[in-house]
Amino acid sequence: MAKLALRGVVKRFGEATVCDGIDLDVDAGQMVCLIGASGAGKSTLLRCINLLEPIEDGEIFLDGEDISVPGLDPHPVRARIGMVFQNFNLFPHMTAIENAMLAPRRVHSKTRVDVRGEIESLFTRFGLADRMQNYPDQLSGGQQQRVAIVRALAMRPDVMLFDEITSALDPQLVGEVLDVLLALKAEGMTMLLATHEMGFAREAADKVCFLKDGNVIEEGPPSQIFDAPQHPETQRFLARSK
Amino acid sequence: MAKLALRGVVKRFGEATVCDGIDLDVDAGQMVCLIGASGAGKSTLLRCINLLEPIEDGEIFLDGEDISVPGLDPHPVRARIGMVFQNFNLFPHMTAIENAMLAPRRVHSKTRVDVRGEIESLFTRFGLADRMQNYPDQLSGGQQQRVAIVRALAMRPDVMLFDEITSALDPQLVGEVLDVLLALKAEGMTMLLATHEMGFAREAADKVCFLKDGNVIEEGPPSQIFDAPQHPETQRFLARSK
């Protein structure tokens, strides 16, 4: 059974249909990359999975349970799914470490002391040990992005949704973040990433899905998608990135 | 004479020194790429050049004129320098096209009718023809980034500062934006880019500057920096990105 499964997911903004019946499976412990043109609906799809946008039609299953039933209490579901936003959305009134401690303290009712050690080690792992006490406005773009990752990891979800998590990182950091993700995967984390970095997708993904016109046009292991794309749209999209 | 020249620029945030006496020259019509680790001070340097942050010491020359003289009226200077921010900073109360028309209308006192044609063609060039009437909150990350570029270009500056302008773009768009930049360069635009995409820097830059610890540690043509870096720090930084 897939950890996360989408069946016929439809999402509209007014007249515009962004997701037009998307089917997608992410198995437990898998890392799946969503690729597609800017505006293809990658971010929207991630937001729908995290129940931040109501979907017009279709179902979303987490561990076989339909989490898109209207009227379902979304909070416990969201606590199992971590998300890193494309534009970070850090809380500007909290320091970096407070941002990261919020969810463990509130959702898992832990004390600052309980979680501090674990979170500090996360910050260190992302090269942010000396920035923990800064407010988001005092951080560089890449630092903010890493704080957002730490914040999402700190709540120990079993599925993570990452939206362009390396866009503001230098190559060295991209490598380091990739290492962290692979370590997470080794620990059994299920991950869905929206990314524009084809190199990253090729290196890390178990499966790549190409999104176009509200549908998954083609999916498969990176070797197949990148080296032998079947669909002409996929071929065209990837032509430029080689 | 360099179009843009920095001499001993020092910038501090409280105790922390972000720029520690930076010297940098950008010749007219050149495209210079700033590379460096996350938090190295790339964004800060661009903000200082655009006179958005006061510098503690040093001088900044535009066309040989010292624009960092305390007390100088910064507005005409800024009108000659365009800037695209790392996090876009679009105006949320204006549609995409209103965002782009603001500066020409206010700074160059043109009417909407005067500028509409030119700006619409810019939008089309960036694949945004059908998004002009959307508000920023209704745009995807990559769409916002492109609107920010259009907005900065619309005021027809002669120097452009770009901060990570391709971070939210898919590979195909990166290629197209690069084409636009090269076209601008052909028209004589001087450009300074902060970027993490080494491929982009290698392909487009006339000169690459590596920023570390508040200084330009190494600079030179991309071939030299990427293929034969001299400084051990540069070597280490680039090791991972190959």
Next chain:
Amino acid sequence: MTRREKYDAAQRRRSLVIAASSTALVILALIILVPMAPGWEKVQSSFFNRAVLAKSFPKLLDAFLVNVMIFAWSAPLIGLLGLLIALARDAKSPALFPLRLFGAAFTDIFRGVPVILTVYLIGFGIPGLGLPRPWNSPYIWGSLALILTYSAYVAEIFRSGIDSVHHSQRAAALSLGLSERQVMRDVVLPQAVRNVVPSQMNMLIALQKDVSLLSFIGPVEIFRQAGVFKSLLANFTPYVGAALIFLAVTIPATRYADYLMAKQKRERR
């Protein structure tokens, strides 16, 4: 119809039923329970006296014109002055420190001093310095007192709105070459004003009622008129009449403002 649509429709129906029934319940309870209190008849005849209302209402409406008039010329001036003071307080350059000082002093003083003193001091005091008629009119000087006082309040609200716009917006606008004034006008203020519409509606509503303070220095507006009736008839119903007139103006106005805000919000995201 998808299950989402079905669910939404059911929710809407259910909440309408709850809203209607709970409202009905509260009203019913008031209608049934309150009259059971021992003193209800006395209270009713003091506060909800039909005969008194009928007698006083036309004159109250007449007097309300005075309020409307004073309100009509004061409100725009308050908005303008309030905005200017807010801008003065927000001036960034160190050379404009005196302006900031002036702004702070203005708000501190005119907010801190009770309106009624300002009304007396300006409404009686300045004419008392020896102005000839018609320049000593209580309408002029009373309005000035209101304008000064309310500007101070309104300025603080504008300031909070300006502060709530993220500084990166200012930076982005400046980077386009806009002057400080253009940045303020085109980028910061539109967002700031939008953020404070409800608070400024507060002020408008409060002002509409505080126009009545001018009655201390003579003008017979709706409150004075209600007070005259109250004294003559020894009955508080005229105040209820005045309140009805106020509500008839403010509720549609606030509902409309809310509607506009909600619409704009929907359109922009």
Next chain:
Amino acid sequence: MTRREKYDAAQRRRSLVIAASSTALVILALIILVPMAPGWEKVQSSFFNRAVLAKSFPKLLDAFLVNVMIFAWSAPLIGLLGLLIALARDAKSPALFPLRLFGAAFTDIFRGVPVILTVYLIGFGIPGLGLPRPWNSPYIWGSLALILTYSAYVAEIFRSGIDSVHHSQRAAALSLGLSERQVMRDVVLPQAVRNVVPSQMNMLIALQKDVSLLSFIGPVEIFRQAGVFKSLLANFTPYVGAALIFLAVTIPATRYADYLMAKQKRERR
């Protein structure tokens, strides 16, 4: 010293000089010019009468204690009720529509009805329904009237603050698994409240003065006391005395709040 530091220092000096001299000029002008007006002596003896001030001041201070008391128990309740109403109006789920309706009705009514009517209606009307002493005390019911009225204003301000927090903040907090209530408490409200501090200071200051409205139903607070002196001595100086007492409280309070806000702002970016 870099040229930037030199320039900044020079600017600071210059602006201080300008501020000091312009302030001095204004004050001088007032001191010299106003007394030249023909009616100045009369105005001075009506409004700035030393003997009257000396006579009335101690009693005004005594009466001010009543204000302080009423203020002290009303303000926290207003803050709380205002916040609750704002939260009710902000309730998102369609099932909570009745709550939203209630919130809107509450603000519309208590903002729209003149305070003074609310004070009469609740302060005289409810006790008039037949409550025995001490439960018919004007202090209790008058305070309730103030609390209801001011909550409506305060709620609107909180609401504007909540609205001014970008919705992506809510989304980010929800995505962490926080409940609606935690999102509100930990993420939205802290930013919202910060955005509306100046507006809420407005309300505090206005409340401090509107405590005086209770005098309509009996309590002799500073304004009634000043009014008594005014009537007795036919002199407005007691109001000036009252204003001085108010200013002595509000100016330090607002300056301190401003200082805290500025400090926080500096620290966070």
Next chain:
Amino acid sequence: SAFAAGHCAAGKTLTDGKFTVATGNPAYYPWVLDDAPESGQGFEAAVAYAVAEEMGIAAADVVWVRSSFDEAIQPGAKNFDVNMQQYSITAERDQVVDFSAPYYTAPMAVLVGPGAVDTAPTMAAIKDLKWGAVGTTTAVPKLYSVIQPGSDPLLYGDTADVSAAISANQIDAALFDLPTALFLSAVMIEGSKVIGQFSADSSENPDQFGMLMEEGSVLKACIDDALAALTESGALAAIEAQWLQDSTGVPLIK
């Protein structure tokens, strides 16, 4: 009990054995002197003590409280037995509260500021003045019905505000009861003058001051009896002569 055994007021007062009288805050000259009714100085204070004495209540058992007009007419329980602050008896007020028999009949008088002292005491002349009055008094209906001024009158909260408006030259004339007008012109407003009075008895509903009591007051009969006795014995007239200025010098307005 302080009451003579079996006196009609016994057991009917707010506090047994005490007679609680309310006056204004402040209480004005010449109705109460120095805002100190306990001294018995001033017309209304003296009348209160005379009535008390007549009812067999010792002066020491007269308790003074303060009240505003609004508190006097509120629908709930009152905190006084009688309230004296120049309340004019009107039919409408009588429906809400009780009034005693009148203790004074007040003629209305015209007070003019320094700029209008030469105005002739005729209806035609005073009509064109800029008028003011205290909004809570019966002077207001008199002003509208009898004088019918040419321009809208301005209305104020109390006599002090009217005085200030006259001083600021915002109004020319104001309508008061005669004792108040005389007091204001003599003491409060420099250069002002009482140019005329309306005959108290001539108008169809003369302005008469009565003590105000709670509607349905059981005390009313006793008070009325006491006032009747005081009128009978000439004591009331004596008090009036002692505290209120002789007003025969003020011309009648024609």
